Amino acid sequence: MMGIKMHIKPTVLLAYILPTVLLAFLPMAGVPRSWIIYTFLFAIYLAMSNMWNLLAGYSGLVSLCQPAFLGIAGYGMVIGTWIGIPWWIGLLGGAALAAIFALLLSNAVFRLTGVYFSIGTLVVPEALRMVFYIWRPVGGAMQGAGAGYMLRGSGATLLPSYVYWMALILGLASMVIMRIVLRSNLGLGLAAVRDNERSAASCGVNVFRLKVYTFMISGAVTGLAGAIYFLNMGYIEPSASFSVKWTMAILLATVIGGIRTEEGPIFGCIVTVALYFLLARYGGYSFLIQGVILIAIMLLSPQGIVGLLRKMKWYCKLTAYSEG
Amino acid sequence: MGHGDLFTPILMGVMLGGLYALTALGLSMVFGVMRVINLAHGDLVVLASYGSYAVLTILGLDPVLGLVITIPVMFVIGVLIQKYLMSKAVTIGAEAPLIIAFGLSLVIQNANQIMWTPLSRGINTGYSQASFYLFHRQFPMTYLMDFVVGIVVMLVLREFLRRTYMGRAISATAMDPRASRLMGVNTKRIYYYAFGIAMISAAIAGTFLGMTFPFTPTSGTTFLTIAFGTVIIGGLGSLAGTFMGGIILGLVQTLSAYFLGANAQMLVLYVVIIAILAFRPQGLFGR
Numbered sequence: 291m292m293g294i295k296m297h298i299k300p301t302v303l304l305a306y307i308l309p310t311v312l313l314a315f316l317p318m319a320g321v322p323r324s325w326i327i328y329t330f331l332f333a334i335y336l337a338m339s340n341m342w343n344l345l346a347g348y349s350g351l352v353s354l355c356q357p358a359f360l361g362i363a364g365y366g367m368v369i370g371t372w373i374g375i376p377w378w379i380g381l382l383g384g385a386a387l388a389a390i391f392a393l394l395l396s397n398a399v400f401r402l403t404g405v406y407f408s409i410g411t412l413v414v415p416e417a418l419r420m421v422f423y424i425w426r427p428v429g430g431a432m433q434g435a436g437a438g439y440m441l442r443g444s445g446a447t448l449l450p451s452y453v454y455w456m457a458l459i460l461g462l463a464s465m466v467i468m469r470i471v472l473r474s475n476l477g478l479g480l481a482a483v484r485d486n487e488r489s490a491a492s493c494g495v496n497v498f499r500l501k502v503y504t505f506m507i508s509g510a511v512t513g514l515a516g517a518i519y520f521l522n523m524g525y526i527e528p529s530a531s532f533s534v535k536w537t538m539a540i541l542l543a544t545v546i547g548g549i550r551t552e553e554g555p556i557f558g559c560i561v562t563v564a565l566y567f568l569l570a571r572y573g574g575y576s577f578l579i580q581g582v583i584l585i586a587i588m589l590l591s592p593q594g595i596v597g598l599l600r601k602m603k604w605y606c607k608l609t610a611y612s613e614g
Numbered sequence: 615m616g617h618g619d620l621f622t623p624i625l626m627g628v629m630l631g632g633l634y635a636l637t638a639l640g641l642s643m644v645f646g647v648m649r650v651i652n653l654a655h656g657d658l659v660v661l662a663s664y665g666s667y668a669v670l671t672i673l674g675l676d677p678v679l680g681l682v683i684t685i686p687v688m689f690v691i692g693v694l695i696q697k698y699l700m701s702k703a704v705t706i707g708a709e710a711p712l713i714i715a716f717g718l719s720l721v722i723q724n725a726n727q728i729m730w731t732p733l734s735r736g737i738n739t740g741y742s743q744a745s746f747y748l749f750h751r752q753f754p755m756t757y758l759m760d761f762v763v764g765i766v767v768m769l770v771l772r773e774f775l776r777r778t779y780m781g782r783a784i785s786a787t788a789m790d791p792r793a794s795r796l797m798g799v800n801t802k803r804i805y806y807y808a809f810g811i812a813m814i815s816a817a818i819a820g821t822f823l824g825m826t827f828p829f830t831p832t833s834g835t836t837f838l839t840i841a842f843g844t845v846i847i848g849g850l851g852s853l854a855g856t857f858m859g860g861i862i863l864g865l866v867q868t869l870s871a872y873f874l875g876a877n878a879q880m881l882v883l884y885v886v887i888i889a890i891l892a893f894r895p896q897g898l899f900g901r
């Protein structure tokens with residue numbers, strides 16, 4: 291707990307909490323339903339992008355298997371409701387499942403470096419999607435094949451605004467986690483490993499263990515975000531959960547905002563959610579445009595929006611204060 | 615199926631292996647020369663499949679003859695990608711080429727979807743249904759063509775790399791770009807050509823994949839995984855290894871379809887690739 295006090299000044303904490311509290315009152319303020327949906331999606335994306343930023347930006351692990359985490363946690367939670375586990379235990383259980391999966395997976399994929407790691411991880415959600423097309427863990431066969439499940443028995447205990455608040459809290463928590471992790475020994479070790487893995491290892495940094503911890507944190511939080519998302523949807527199926535579209539959204543949000551910057555995902559997720567709804571009516575063109583934006587940002591401003599902002603004096607002054 | 619006759623799936627798997635090796639060739643080339651894994655390779659192969667499909671359905675030209683159109687088009691696309699995207703990406707940072715290739719993959723995938731709808735397509739020619747007989751067993755002619763074309767392209771590429779100036783310059787650049795530059799090789803241009811040549815192999819692979827299997831705009835991920843698996847199994851940099859890798863993956867696929875059913879074949883393929891990554895990341899034939 292020392293860590294939290296050391297790294298987060300009261301003013302910074304206020305800057306995190308105040309907007310969250312304000313957003314939390316949205317459901318009571320009688321705002322249009324769409325605002326709630328935007329904010330909900332923003333919070334979910336924020337948690338996921340932060341966790342991808344932690345891997346790709348700060349640990350040099352360009353992971354393309356984030357859908358595996360959110361799908362596994364989502365399935366854990368939804369299937370749990372079929373065998374009598376309440377949804378709120380399922381949420382945590384699902385996140386734990388995702389963390390365990392990250393641990394198991396790390397044995398296989400951490401032998402790979404750089405691009406090998408990326409393609410190794412790209413295969414994982416594909417394989418899981420096929421598993422859930424073929425395998426139906428509980429319940430009788432539905433029409434056709436595959437494991438599509440409705441959330442069961444949550445109606446009495448679960449109000450829509452609960453899910454919204456959970457998403458907000460998780461979004462906030464992911465920011466705090468990033469701040470603590472990056473300033474802890476774990477974060478310092480990661481920075482050393484990213485800059486020069488060999489010299490870090492020779493200085494006594496346990497590279498493998500650092501990466502496993504990061505991967506598990508990322509898996510658990512991404513999983514939790516996914517579980518909350520599917521709690522809101524009330525339905526889960528393989529092609530929506532283990533989908534490359536998630537990877538796309540997460541990458542886009544992080545890259546637009548600024549990879550390897552702490553505040554980047556906030557800006558990125560605002561833009562991504564806006565894009566998501568602006569482009570929704572164009573159907574297939576939506577992803578085409580998003581792909582073009584992804585390439586353009588990476589080429590023109592590799593540090594995204596934050597990279598541009600940091601060229602301005604007032605922004606530097608503002609953020610310099612929060613550093614401590 | 616299930617007659618205890620393994621000869622058919624084994625021969626089919628070997629023939630398929632030639633096609634897989636061909637699919638992997640472009641990925642291996644781009645990685646070998648530029649040290650970039652082209653995440654969009656699978657989608658570029660599918661783009662070539664659609665190109666041949668268009669040649670057949672719009673121009674009414676046989677897709678194999680139509681390669682005189684698809685090969686130059688894919689070559690130019692490859693050069694453009696290298697010139698305007700990848701050459702800039704490698705200067706930005708380690709993750710930039712990956713992210714840009716990922717973006718490119720989604721652009722191609724969705725462009726294909728808009729152009730051709732998500733429906734499954736196949737390149738059907740007069741000889742698509744033809745078959746040949748070996749030991750009283752019937753085999754599709756397209757599989758034999760896949761195998762022969764795979765071998766021919768590999769041999770041509772090998773001779774090209776060994777005997778021509780361009781080929782030697784490519785090999786030299788792959789080994790040591792700095793030394794090659796000092797020896798007067800224009801490595802920038804070599805990179806353009808290397809990506810272009812990789813796309814030529816993708817054009818041929820896409821055409822024959824389209825004649826062998828039905829494909830959709832999202833088949834790219836499957837093709838990329840097959841190509842990557844082939845390269846991983848064979849170990850990087852060796853043409854013979856790539857060929858063996860292709861055959862092993864082909865066998866894994868046909869044998870798992872034989873024993874476990876068609877639904878499971880891709881899953882088994884993925885599991886095998888992940889297992890090889892976990893236990894022998896340097897490939898079965900690597901050092």
